[in-house]
Amino acid sequence: MKIAARPLLLVVLLSLLGASSVQAQAPDSLLQGMREAYQQLDYDLAEQQAMTALAFYDRFTNVQLVEIHTTLALVNYAQNEPESARRQFENALALQPELRLDPLLLPPQILAFFEQIKQEAQAPIEPQ
Numbered sequence: 001m002k003i004a005a006r007p008l009l010l011v012v013l014l015s016l017l018g019a020s021s022v023q024a025q026a027p028d029s030l031l032q033g034m035r036e037a038y039q040q041l042d043y044d045l046a047e048q049q050a051m052t053a054l055a056f057y058d059r060f061t062n063v064q065l066v067e068i069h070t071t072l073a074l075v076n077y078a079q080n081e082p083e084s085a086r087r088q089f090e091n092a093l094a095l096q097p098e099l100r101l102d103p104l105l106l107p108p109q110i111l112a113f114f115e116q117i118k119q120e121a122q123a124p125i126e127p128q
Contacts, residue, residue, distance in 0.1 A: 027059045034071055043075045050075070066096045077110055089117045097122065 034049035050072045057065060073088035093099055101114050 027053070027056075027064065030056075031060075031064060031067065034068065038071055038075065043078055046071060047075050047079075062095050066092045066099060069095070070099070070101075073114075074106075074110065077113065082113070085113070086117055089114055090121060093118055093121045 030049055030053045034046050034053065037043075037046035037049055050068050053060065053068050054065075054072075060068065069088045069092035073085045073092065076082075076085035076088060099118070101111055103111055
């Protein structure tokens with residue numbers, strides 16, 4: 001029984017070491033990895049980097065969190081996941097209500113989608 005337990009122990013130890021290396025990764029390197037993956041259209045890696053960053057959200061400034069949520073929204077939109085994209089844009093806008101996207105970098109469809117979400121977020125809530 002001891003021999004069979006060793007591989008399991010090894011897997012657990014390696015998992016913990018992997019998790020600690022992610023925790024030790026500097027916020028700037030996670031952001032840089034996310035940016036580079038997005039720019040190279042590697043949406044899976046960009047999403048993975050962004051989700052890892054959000055798991056350690058307390059290490060990031062609000063400005064950085066806005067960038068992470070915005071990048072996730074753009075990735076989700078590119079992956080034809082509009083509801084996920086909407087939630088990420090809403091998260092970014094909750095942190096920075098005056099957020100604007102660069103019309104020179106993004107297609108009109110994404111800009112229109114974002115502006116609609118922004119208008120809905122800024123609309124006053126009607127009393128019932």
